[in-house]
Amino acid sequence: MNSQNSRSDKILVVDDSPDNVFLIKTILEEEGYTVSTAENGASALAQLEASPCDLVLLDLMMPGMDGYEVTRRIRGNAAMQQYIPILLITAHDAPNVAKGLDLGADDFIRKPVTVDELLARVRSLLRLKHSIDERDEIARQREDFVSRLTHDLRTPLVAADRVLMLFQQGALGALSPQMQEVITIMARSNTNLLSMVNTLLEVYRFEAGRKTLAFQPVNLPQLLEEVVGELTPLVEAKSLSMNLVIAENTTISEIMGDRLELHRLFTNLIGNAIKFTDSGSVNVRLSSAFASGKSDESHTSENSTASDYIIIEVEDTGPGIPPEEQATLFERFRQGSHKSSGSGLGLYLSRRIVEAHEGTIQVKSEFGKGSVFIVMLPVKS
Template identity: 80%
Template sequence: MSSQTSHSGNILVVDDSPDNVFLIKTILEEEGYIINTAENGFSALAQLQALPCDLVLLDLMMPGMDGYEVTRRIRGEMQLQQYIPILLITAHDTPNVARGLDLGADDFIRKPVTVDELLARVRSLLRLKRSMDERDEIARQREDFVSRLTHDLRTPLVAADRMLTLFQQGALGTLSPQMQEAIVIMARSNINLLSMVNTLLEVYRFEAGRKTLAFQPVDLSQLLQEVVGELTPLAQPKGLIINLDFDYTADSSTVSGDRLELHRLFTNLISNAIKFTESGSVNIRLKNQISSQSPPTAKITDYITVEIADTGRGIPAAEQATLFERFRQGSHKISGSGLGLYLSRRIVEAHHGSIVVNSELGKGSIFIVSLPIKQ
């Protein structure tokens, strides 16, 4: 056995030539690697689905399903939990290796393979695999830590909110005007902090795949009226007018969705419109939209569109491109954590819809949410 037997890993060798498989398997087993084999692309995909490996050695030219198609499916359709490097094995007279790399392969080696080159490329890709696994594990641990932290933070914040409410109600004795003012400020700050913690917790639930939506028929016109009723007290001190403009000629304003999450979505968008508008109005329009998909024979999908327009200062064009990314704070002096719009986007996408923004400095912003009537 070779002096470099310290390496380990499970490797899948995919080749329709038994001689090539035997040669590569013999070389790699001498190094202590565990080798599984597949004689075609279909068998390789089935094995990967059942038991992912650490590296795939993939012949580029095979009958039935070539290495290009296998690579495309591994990278595009299989949605494996961990990244698996792909090493293409190609003949010298196959020039279009670039296509395989563009589809997601990590490296290639030409036949006839030499022992030293094969082992060097295998070791290199297994190092890549280990580093990516370590990175993913660190990311998972970080997300789990943040999720646990935010969950634990909610308990004292909720308790503080209840105690402050009791103080404001006079349940714990009469307060002086100065104390009442201080309690109001403390309660407002506590509510803001609790809202940020709740948003962060929801974001990590989505990202960790722990978010389960309960789909049911939701009447958007009724939901929007409910949200506006809850948020009107925020608009009154500024003298803002909230206008509801519903297209009642539409057949239906009902979508299939998670009512709690849609409530969270529109609460966030409408409260943002109020927060960033100093004077004027917030206009909420609900209407039907028909979108024909390509190709022409595809099913025509009906959408309900909700437009939330404000008369605020607007959003700079440079910020609009990244507005729905996580931790992207705006340049406005009262911008928040940068998670609210990211969470809004995740909620919309979970409902198979879309969200976009149109804005011009000095003329306000329009957030447009489109949700399919039927899913």
């Protein structure tokens, strides 16, 4: 047995030839590997879904579902969260090994296989598998640590926020004007930090798969009116104007969604528009779109389908976004060049919320002339 094997790696051998399967299985088992077999592609996929392995040895030419299709399905299966290397086994006259590699296979070996070459390629791909698994485990541990840290940070920040509020309300005694000014600055800084911690916590909940959304009917015009009302003091403080426009011919105003997360989404988008706009206005528009190509005038709520969308646009007259920043705007920790840019998490979280509702978000911006963020949310009957 190979002393390099620190654990019994599980290998799936897929080949329609019993002789080939027996040969390869014998070689691998003598090296201490745990080997399972499948005589066709469908059986291989069923085994992988039931019990993932560490490596797949896959015959390229099989009747029915060939190795190309098996490779494509393995790489396209989102349920297989762990990476599984694929080693293609091909005859000398196999026409297009490159096609298999392009579909996601990692290496190939030609028949008839030699013991040394087979074992060398198996060891190489298993090293790759172990390296990726270790990297993913480190990433998971880091995300768990950040999630716990941000959760623990919220407690003292919330407590500080309440104490500062008591000071501002005079519940702990009268304050001099100088102290009022200091407390106001402290309260604002604490609120910003608490908001950042909350955003970071939500981001890692999404990334760790621990975010559970509570879907229910949500009246979007009502929700937008609520968000706009809550943010009006910020608009007034900057002497901006803010308008909420519901298109007259919008016949669909309700979707199935998580109201709390949608509230967070629009608060972030509208809040950003206010923050980056020094003069002019912030406009929020709601309308409908239909995949059938029908206009709002001819479309009624009775014939809505899963292809119908509600569109929410948040437009500002701010400085706009440089073209080179627009491509990465919704990525994690991508801070803009503007002096008011934050941690780079707000728009990333917004994208995750939109995607959780099976919608899309995009930005259109002309540098120096403002931006418009466009959210499309599907209406499901």
